[in-house]
Amino acid sequence: MIDTERAEYNDVIRKLTTRLEEAVGEIDRLKNVVAKVVTGTDDAHSTLRRIYLDEAQSPNTRLKAAQASINFEKSRLENVPPPLDLVAEPARLPLHELVRLRRARAKALEDPGFPGGIVPPDHPRARAWSCKTEAELQEKVRRWEDGEDISGGNGDGSNSGGSGDNTAG
Secondary structure (H helix, E strand, C coil): CCHHHHHHHHHHHHHHHHHHHHHHHHHHHHHHHHHHHHHCCCCHHHHHHHHHHCCCCCHHHHHHHHHHHHHHHCCCCCCCCCCCCCCCCCCCCCHHHHHHHHHHHHHHCECCCCHHHECCCCCHHHHHCCCCCHHHHHHHHHHHHCCCCCCCCCCCCCCCCCCCCCCCC
């Protein structure tokens, strides 16, 4: 064997050794990737994300990985019903007017014939003053101040409202 042949063989061996080291490095890298996927530290979306962010990959591969992962990163907007079925409340009375109305109702329910001088809650006169809305209370107070009998009677069917003093003092 002459020196030129020996040099050629050494050059081929050096090239093959370099290629073998590269192949071993790639095998080790792939083993690590497989280990991550198998142990659960890397999921499908993160793998796709790594592929489409890797500029060393071909544009076609990166595009396919981006298309596959888009639904995980940006979910589609879906029609959602409104969270609440809102209804506007009627306008509230000013506080001074509400206090005036409630004082008038309290005055209308005063009666010295009952213990404590007040009509009990289960009495027909008290039930007649039961109001669901402020507007209903406003109307009853207006009628009471005008002298109308809205007492609902005294429980014996005679519909006499008591003292007859309808001043809203």
